[in-house]
Amino acid sequence: MIIDVNFVGLIIASIMASAVPLILASCGELITERSGVLNLGVEGMMIIGAISGFALMTVTGSLIIAVFGAMLAGVLISTIFAFLTQTLITNHVATGLALTIFGIGISAMIGKNFVGIPGKEFPVIFESLKDTIPLLSPILFGHSIVFYFAFALPFITSYFLKKTKIGLIVRAVGDSPEAASNQGINVKLVRYSCILYGGAMCGLAGAYLSMIYTPQWIENMTGGRGWIALALVVFSTWNPIKILIGAMIFGGLTIIQFHMQAIGVRIPVQFLTALPYIVTIIVLVVISRDSRKIRLSTPSSLGKSFYKDN
Amino acid sequence: MIKIVKRDQPSRAIFFLTPVLAIFLTLVAGGLIFYILGFKPFEALKFFFIVPIADKYGFSELLLKATPLCLIAIGLSFCFKSNNWNIGAEGQLTFGAIVSGGVALLFYEQEGFYILPIVILAGAIGGMLYASIPAILKTYFNTNEILVSLMLVYVSKLILDYLVVGPWSNPEGFNFPETRQFSDSARLPLLFEGLRIHAGIFLALAAVVISWFVFYKTYLGFQMKVSGFSLKTAKYAGYKGKKMIVLVFLISGACAGLAGVGEITGPIGQLHREVSPDYGFTAIIVAFLGRLHPVGIIFASLVVAITYLGAETAQIFMQIPKYTGQVFQGMILFFLLASDYLLFFKFKFTGSKK
Numbered sequence: 001m002i003i004d005v006n007f008v009g010l011i012i013a014s015i016m017a018s019a020v021p022l023i024l025a026s027c028g029e030l031i032t033e034r035s036g037v038l039n040l041g042v043e044g045m046m047i048i049g050a051i052s053g054f055a056l057m058t059v060t061g062s063l064i065i066a067v068f069g070a071m072l073a074g075v076l077i078s079t080i081f082a083f084l085t086q087t088l089i090t091n092h093v094a095t096g097l098a099l100t101i102f103g104i105g106i107s108a109m110i111g112k113n114f115v116g117i118p119g120k121e122f123p124v125i126f127e128s129l130k131d132t133i134p135l136l137s138p139i140l141f142g143h144s145i146v147f148y149f150a151f152a153l154p155f156i157t158s159y160f161l162k163k164t165k166i167g168l169i170v171r172a173v174g175d176s177p178e179a180a181s182n183q184g185i186n187v188k189l190v191r192y193s194c195i196l197y198g199g200a201m202c203g204l205a206g207a208y209l210s211m212i213y214t215p216q217w218i219e220n221m222t223g224g225r226g227w228i229a230l231a232l233v234v235f236s237t238w239n240p241i242k243i244l245i246g247a248m249i250f251g252g253l254t255i256i257q258f259h260m261q262a263i264g265v266r267i268p269v270q271f272l273t274a275l276p277y278i279v280t281i282i283v284l285v286v287i288s289r290d291s292r293k294i295r296l297s298t299p300s301s302l303g304k305s306f307y308k309d310n
Numbered sequence: 311m312i313k314i315v316k317r318d319q320p321s322r323a324i325f326f327l328t329p330v331l332a333i334f335l336t337l338v339a340g341g342l343i344f345y346i347l348g349f350k351p352f353e354a355l356k357f358f359f360i361v362p363i364a365d366k367y368g369f370s371e372l373l374l375k376a377t378p379l380c381l382i383a384i385g386l387s388f389c390f391k392s393n394n395w396n397i398g399a400e401g402q403l404t405f406g407a408i409v410s411g412g413v414a415l416l417f418y419e420q421e422g423f424y425i426l427p428i429v430i431l432a433g434a435i436g437g438m439l440y441a442s443i444p445a446i447l448k449t450y451f452n453t454n455e456i457l458v459s460l461m462l463v464y465v466s467k468l469i470l471d472y473l474v475v476g477p478w479s480n481p482e483g484f485n486f487p488e489t490r491q492f493s494d495s496a497r498l499p500l501l502f503e504g505l506r507i508h509a510g511i512f513l514a515l516a517a518v519v520i521s522w523f524v525f526y527k528t529y530l531g532f533q534m535k536v537s538g539f540s541l542k543t544a545k546y547a548g549y550k551g552k553k554m555i556v557l558v559f560l561i562s563g564a565c566a567g568l569a570g571v572g573e574i575t576g577p578i579g580q581l582h583r584e585v586s587p588d589y590g591f592t593a594i595i596v597a598f599l600g601r602l603h604p605v606g607i608i609f610a611s612l613v614v615a616i617t618y619l620g621a622e623t624a625q626i627f628m629q630i631p632k633y634t635g636q637v638f639q640g641m642i643l644f645f646l647l648a649s650d651y652l653l654f655f656k657f658k659f660t661g662s663k664k
Contacts, residue, residue, distance in 0.1 A: 219633075
């Protein structure tokens, strides 16, 4: 059997494409969690981003307005979460769940008039280089700008957390809000910013789905990706580079599913669709078994409210 | 000058009043949303909250929807009281429906008084089995129960889909994704002629009574309460934490499984793809709105059940998408959590500035 290297390249590229929304949402949530806030509303923020991006693109015709509008929508919806958890000191888990339920409802309400409308083509870059290098060309060239941004994001995030002063402040707030507060750091401000940033990235992840990956609006189109993104953050033990690996594994599972159906493997389609969820559980078990390691890498104040009496 | 002061102790009166406040605020915000969408707010709210339950049939539908919500929420309150975040009740419901549906199909075209109890028991066991996965993974492998229980929701729906499309599909069903109709002996009896309300409501009421007894009269209830306040204290007191975690998950799994039985042996009468319109998720809101108190949960399940009916009526009469129900559900929880602020803080009016 002759294996066409370009075909292999294409498969890898399609795995990467399906990993993009996971990387974006996970890297956003990772920053939020590093500041000590557990936002379970990822799925809700993503779906809001998806409908906002698609609706703005259809109405204004501008891709730039649509992409930034989706990020802004993510920021706006996460502001509700930030206000509730930081100003009104509500429980992170319950508030995040409310955000997801609310987001799915609102998106379907807005999206009613956008069902069945075809999407627009999103421009790709470096397309002329597509046939230059065997195997590598399809992987490296001819993708959207969001694709390249997503693969740079884990490295940017890692640099930000390790090497910049603000990154250090975020980690300090997440590990010990009391100590950080005593040092004169405004814990509330830092956490607000991290939540809104997470919202922006989830919004972008959603916009990628509805504008680039499957360019159309389908109700509930995130289909649990937000929850897998949350699981990826645990998988990565809060290390952005490992998010890249995890997202590729899950992207791979999604793509393999299509190819196995195409070559006629006799496994029920439902089993293949369930695979990413089952693998998530198995991976979580393997990662979490070592409770000492998890305890060392988890931001110490994750999910705990911080209230300063003054 | 208004100052915000922390209360020395959470106010008990406000604890039970804030859910009412939350519902009121949701109505106000809902009216606003309808106004933005171009409807007359009061008329829209009337269609949403009053028209659906104005007659006998509507009231029966209300109880029909409130039954699974109440049952699941009672189960979830065992978990939430003890700080266990089981958010996969929807999966436990689905798996309970699968197991009990499978048993009901075994008795296809058979009659006998013993069939229904077996089917009901099978559903409870199915729910318990499914809930035991996140419980055991949490206790013995330290795995996050939120993510595991949620992932299992997707898996359960795919299992159901596989069964009703494939091996369990009705041989005479023209390839519709559904099983055969259960025999009458495997169906919960209807309470009134012509109305859909069925005997499943007694399961919910029994759960209310039993949970009240467990919460307030038993040692387990006390342990759950202490663990909910502080896990450290619970450990210090020497409670067997792991056993309790598994137990509360099993209880809530059984309740969700029973809710699944109620749906398929009550109004549906067979297995198909959509055994539950997300009752398992909505019940989380019901549990909080009812303050994890059995009686509170009864009221909360009735209030939240209206959002289901209202969404349907609003869709028919005003072409408002049925997802509006979810928007209302999300808002109720937001406002409830927000008004909790009043529990811990109070506004103090001071005469002088400063």
